[in-house]
Amino acid sequence: MNVEQAFKSALTTLGANKVRSGLTMLGVIIGVFAVVTMIALGRGLQNYITDQFEQIGSNLLFVAPGRARIGGDPAQAFSRNRFTYKHVKLIETYASDYISTVAPFVQVGETVKYKTKLFYASVNGIDYKSFDLYQYEIGIGRTFTRNEERSKKRVVIIGPSVKKELFPNSNPVRERISIGTDAFEVIGTFKEKGKNFDDGVLMPYTSSMNTFDLKHLTNIVAKAKTTKDLPSATRQIELALLRDLKKDDFSVLSQQDILSTITNILKILTIGLGAIAGVSLLVGGIGIMNIMLVSVTERIREIGLRKAVGATPTNIAMQFLIESVILSVSGGTIGLLLGWAASYAAQNYIRAEVTIGAVALAFGFAAGVGIVFGTYPAYRAGKLDPIEALRYE
Amino acid sequence: MEKILETKNVSKIYDLGEVKIHAIKNVSLEIYRGDFITIVGKSGSGKSTLMHLIGLLDTPTSGEVYLNGQSVGGFSEPKLAKIRNNDIGFVFQSFNLLPRTTALDNITLPLEYSTIPRSSWKAKAFEMLETVDLTDRAMNKSNELSGGQKQRVAIARALINDPSIIIADEPTGNLDTKTGDDIIDMFVKLNAAGRTIVIVTHDEDVARVAKRRITLRDGEIV
Numbered sequence: 001m002n003v004e005q006a007f008k009s010a011l012t013t014l015g016a017n018k019v020r021s022g023l024t025m026l027g028v029i030i031g032v033f034a035v036v037t038m039i040a041l042g043r044g045l046q047n048y049i050t051d052q053f054e055q056i057g058s059n060l061l062f063v064a065p066g067r068a069r070i071g072g073d074p075a076q077a078f079s080r081n082r083f084t085y086k087h088v089k090l091i092e093t094y095a096s097d098y099i100s101t102v103a104p105f106v107q108v109g110e111t112v113k114y115k116t117k118l119f120y121a122s123v124n125g126i127d128y129k130s131f132d133l134y135q136y137e138i139g140i141g142r143t144f145t146r147n148e149e150r151s152k153k154r155v156v157i158i159g160p161s162v163k164k165e166l167f168p169n170s171n172p173v174r175e176r177i178s179i180g181t182d183a184f185e186v187i188g189t190f191k192e193k194g195k196n197f198d199d200g201v202l203m204p205y206t207s208s209m210n211t212f213d214l215k216h217l218t219n220i221v222a223k224a225k226t227t228k229d230l231p232s233a234t235r236q237i238e239l240a241l242l243r244d245l246k247k248d249d250f251s252v253l254s255q256q257d258i259l260s261t262i263t264n265i266l267k268i269l270t271i272g273l274g275a276i277a278g279v280s281l282l283v284g285g286i287g288i289m290n291i292m293l294v295s296v297t298e299r300i301r302e303i304g305l306r307k308a309v310g311a312t313p314t315n316i317a318m319q320f321l322i323e324s325v326i327l328s329v330s331g332g333t334i335g336l337l338l339g340w341a342a343s344y345a346a347q348n349y350i351r352a353e354v355t356i357g358a359v360a361l362a363f364g365f366a367a368g369v370g371i372v373f374g375t376y377p378a379y380r381a382g383k384l385d386p387i388e389a390l391r392y393e
Numbered sequence: 394m395e396k397i398l399e400t401k402n403v404s405k406i407y408d409l410g411e412v413k414i415h416a417i418k419n420v421s422l423e424i425y426r427g428d429f430i431t432i433v434g435k436s437g438s439g440k441s442t443l444m445h446l447i448g449l450l451d452t453p454t455s456g457e458v459y460l461n462g463q464s465v466g467g468f469s470e471p472k473l474a475k476i477r478n479n480d481i482g483f484v485f486q487s488f489n490l491l492p493r494t495t496a497l498d499n500i501t502l503p504l505e506y507s508t509i510p511r512s513s514w515k516a517k518a519f520e521m522l523e524t525v526d527l528t529d530r531a532m533n534k535s536n537e538l539s540g541g542q543k544q545r546v547a548i549a550r551a552l553i554n555d556p557s558i559i560i561a562d563e564p565t566g567n568l569d570t571k572t573g574d575d576i577i578d579m580f581v582k583l584n585a586a587g588r589t590i591v592i593v594t595h596d597e598d599v600a601r602v603a604k605r606r607i608t609l610r611d612g613e614i615v
Contacts, residue, residue, distance in 0.1 A: 305491075311474060
């Protein structure tokens, strides 16, 4: 019996039990779909984070309060915050060799109101130089001036999501919105920059600290002159801050540090999700083995007959093995296509990516499942005694 | 006459732990080309065991089986399968056709395990269908055939590899008398055309048409 005949024979048998074959495949379909989708979403998440970081601007250093490392105790970071504008000045004065800009940053989440409309925005207090630092592009209106910053003027530049929600069809400039307990004048809007930014509201950090009664900056952001300067800049900032703060009061993180930490976490997450999805593929494999064992029992007489007319144990085993591999591989293909379709459908929300690696992994795993879980039933079928098999009722 | 199959002092003992069952005791028989033999005996007399031994589905505990002059003792299962494929055609009491499969595909089943190229299968199968007078049923699935038609398909399947010997196990057992007689007529015709046939039966009417009768009692030829 050659392979082509074995395939034909297997297809005939599987076709004769369409519902059963379909249900058996479903296990593998769901398994492969889950693996492919999870990995694609994980990749998408990594892409998203990377994109976000690229949008912030390059060569940035974040000075965070506390010995805060990603993954550390976040409470510690807040409790130790002693940043004031004085520290921005310290960096400006003592770390100017490698740094082009240094700016304060104050962030609060607050509901923004315009008439009856509400929007929960991230309210970012920045200084007048930060528009360049973060590469904000102004849509309509203007940015705030140094004088407005000094006088704690209640002015805001709103993000595109905020504008869309509060001023769907009107020009927001010169309108007054309320944030917290105070009223602010909208002086401009900024262009789309990415999801993390678009639901933001920008105001002078001085106004923000005043309105929300804040004593400390959330963090300080510095921009190194070139990528090469990042290590030296980091060192200088540390030295500058040590004039007033203790070693444990702050940490300087480069964009790359943060990015690679997050990416690492996401990679582990992706592997974890993929592994969990892999369990469903394993369950699908057990389903195949189960149904193949049933199939062997059902076809004992057929096996006996085939042996009587000249089938060797290997012929019989191959026939069943090919059936299980067809089930798992076609299930794998369908699951892969569904997973790919799901990732494609998610493109609007997240840049999910079905990598060649994920395809190979899922497909190889599916075929492997067919072989591994098909072997035992096939072996059982192959070694059946023809006389017993022919007698079987 | 040419000797096709021979058993020499063949015994088969089933070891069931505490008891040993001597299913076949020292049976020696010779089957020649063109023979038409019936093996008769009560149930439990060892007919089936003997049939399995000469059909190479089973191996004797002692003694030798020769096929076309060659001892098949010690042959591996794949090798025995190959011999069954080439030299032995089986017909069973319960037909044993593949379900949901056409008569044509049932007939070509042994060819799946042969080296005969697929291109010639259909012609061969039709030739066999003609022999059993069933050409109009070629495309009918096995469940659409009557008992007699099923058995004729089974005979065609047994013939397709042009075997040295056809072994039928109670071929009329599941058929009414009239249909059974037709099947027996068919065996008579095949034998007249030169086929070597061995029928295992307890039906006296069947036994009567054969050229030779071998009666078994308690595993021995009487």
